[in-house]
Amino acid sequence: MSDVKIQICDVYKVFGDRPERAVELLRQGADKATVQAQTRCNVGLAGVSVDIPTGQITCIMGLSGSGKSTLVRHLNRLIDPSAGEILVDGRDILKLSMPDLRQLRRHSISMVFQGFGLLPHINVIDNVAFGLSVRGEKKALARDTALKWLDRVGLSEYAASYPDELSGGMRQRVGLARALAIDAEVLLMDEAFSALDPLIRYEMQDQLLALQQRLKKTIVFKVDPGIETAL
Numbered sequence: 744m745s746d747v748k749i750q751i752c753d754v755y756k757v758f759g760d761r762p763e764r765a766v767e768l769l770r771q772g773a774d775k776a777t778v779q780a781q782t783r784c785n786v787g788l789a790g791v792s793v794d795i796p797t798g799q800i801t802c803i804m805g806l807s808g809s810g811k812s813t814l815v816r817h818l819n820r821l822i823d824p825s826a827g828e829i830l831v832d833g834r835d836i837l838k839l840s841m842p843d844l845r846q847l848r849r850h851s852i853s854m855v856f857q858g859f860g861l862l863p864h865i866n867v868i869d870n871v872a873f874g875l876s877v878r879g880e881k882k883a884l885a886r887d888t889a890l891k892w893l894d895r896v897g898l899s900e901y902a903a904s905y906p907d908e909l910s911g912g913m914r915q916r917v918g919l920a921r922a923l924a925i926d927a928e929v930l931l932m933d934e935a936f937s938a939l940d941p942l943i944r945y946e947m948q949d950q951l952l953a954l955q956q957r958l959k960k961t962i963v964f965k966v967d968p969g970i971e972t973a974l
């Protein structure tokens with residue numbers, strides 16, 4: 744197994760109509776304000792290169808607006824770069840066909856969002872089983888797997904409840920169980936815990952650390968500025 748799971752190579756992301764010109768200016772050393780003034784483009788990332796190690800938690804930290812979410816969202820191609828390469832297991836994900844990209848999202852990289860992303864009209868166990876059902880697994884098997892993960896996050900007795908019957912912290916644990924149920928090697932966590940109150944956030948962080956030690960997932964965790972983290 745390689746030591747590096749994801750390589751982010753000289754990635755630029757510019758939002759706006761003239762990304763090529765904006766990247767050219769950035770490569771010449773222009774700053775964000777100059778690029779904005781000359782091209783009306785908003786710079787998200789400029790020349791970022793990072794190796795994400797296999798089987799560890801990598802925290803992305805920085806000031807508000809420094810590009811943390813933009814970076815994390817490149818890793819499953821929710822956002823495509825204006826320039827640069829992203830390799831997962833040595834494979835350039837920008838060159839994936841649509842079926843291969845779907846495969847990557849359903850099997851290799853899962854994501855936990857701040858808003859939990861739970862479907863309100865289906866119960867907790869079916870929310871956790873959702874990703875497995877989407878990729879065609881049999882319902883009974885998907886539910887067995889979902890129950891196992893609900894148990895690991897301490898919520899098996901809430902399997903039949905609906906998301907609006909749970910607290911924010913419990914909903915977030917359901918979101919985590921859903922991401923883990925897919926058994927992807929990479930877990931992206933984009934402000935996953937920032938909506939939680941501090942005590943529950945610490946508890947979730949502890950739980951994530953314990954799970955990671957057992958499961959050895961590669962986790963990329965966006966840390967909110969101003970939020971203390973135990974990770």
Ligand SMILES: Nc1ncnc2c1ncn2[C@@H]1O[C@H](COP(=O)(O)OP(=O)(O)OP(=O)(O)O)[C@@H](O)[C@H]1O
Nearest residue numbers: 758785786787806807808809810811812813814968
């Ligand atoms: N869809 C978009 N359109 C235009 N500009 C964007 C878009 N998404 C992000 N940006 C810009 O890219 C820059 C980086 O934003 P990003 O959300 O990645 O920062 P962040 O570090 O995650 O911030 P925060 O900690 O406040 O959430 C900011 O200047 C932002 O305005």
